[in-house]
Amino acid sequence: MDLHIHSMYSDGAASIDEIARKAKERNLKIIAIVDHSVEHPKGLNERKARKRKIEIEQAESKYGIRILDGVECGILEDGKIILPKHDFELVIASVHSIVPQKEMYRRLKRAIEEYDFHILGHLHAGIFSLDGRAEEYDLEILDLLEETGKALELNTHHSAPPEETLKLCLSRKITYSFGSDAHTVSRVGDLDHAKRMAKIFLKNGRFILDEMHNVDG
Numbered sequence: 067m068d069l070h071i072h073s074m075y076s077d078g079a080a081s082i083d084e085i086a087r088k089a090k091e092r093n094l095k096i097i098a099i100v101d102h103s104v105e106h107p108k109g110l111n112e113r114k115a116r117k118r119k120i121e122i123e124q125a126e127s128k129y130g131i132r133i134l135d136g137v138e139c140g141i142l143e144d145g146k147i148i149l150p151k152h153d154f155e156l157v158i159a160s161v162h163s164i165v166p167q168k169e170m171y172r173r174l175k176r177a178i179e180e181y182d183f184h185i186l187g188h189l190h191a192g193i194f195s196l197d198g199r200a201e202e203y204d205l206e207i208l209d210l211l212e213e214t215g216k217a218l219e220l221n222t223h224h225s226a227p228p229e230e231t232l233k234l235c236l237s238r239k240i241t242y243s244f245g246s247d248a249h250t251v252s253r254v255g256d257l258d259h260a261k262r263m264a265k266i267f268l269k270n271g272r273f274i275l276d277e278m279h280n281v282d283g
């Protein structure tokens with residue numbers, strides 16, 4: 067399962083069909099296509115989301131795999147997330163703005179507390195980090211994830227979250243998910259880093275789709 071893939075419907079290079087074919091080749095049983103949301107210049111709007119859904123359904127029946135119709139939205143000012151009008155099956159929320167540490171944590175907390183989504187994407191991805199992390203605030207974020215049942219993503223592309231944050235998860239019953247964050251077809255299913263991290267740090271955790279499916283792909 068790879069729950070974080072971008073297609074040509076936002077800033078990815080691959081079509082839905084190419085992604086599904088690669089997933090089938092790699093023996094993945096479930097994937098999620100999560101193009102960026104409306105705040106991104108190439109993001110999904112209502113019309114694109116509708117069109118993409120049709121292609122997703124066609125690819126599902128052509129390749130016999132489950133493809134979740136998803137979106138990755140940015141966590142904006144005040145923790146706000148904005149989605150086009152569409153019934154998404156999976157919503158990932160991630161920080162894509164480079165803001166001071168205090169502001170980043172403020173946004174993260176408000177988003178987790180006040181908005182509906184399934185997965186917190188690439189926490190502390192280096193490329194979006196201005197002045198790093200702080201353990202005391204990480205603990206608050208992890209508490210909130212546990213309380214709300216939102217999942218923590220293990221993201222291969224960004225090698226996120228960093229090990230220092232994952233260490234704090236060791237004894238927690240946190241829900242987690244795997245994402246390659248592939249923007250090209252060759253990276254679909256590239257989960258080595260994410261799986262290694264889960265084995266070490268999330269032994270007590272539970273995979274987000276476990277209750278829905280018997281996932282081994």
Ligand SMILES: [Zn+2]
Binds near residue numbers: 162188
């Ligand atoms: Zn992202």
Ligand SMILES: [Zn+2]
Binds near residue numbers: 138
């Ligand atoms: Zn992404």
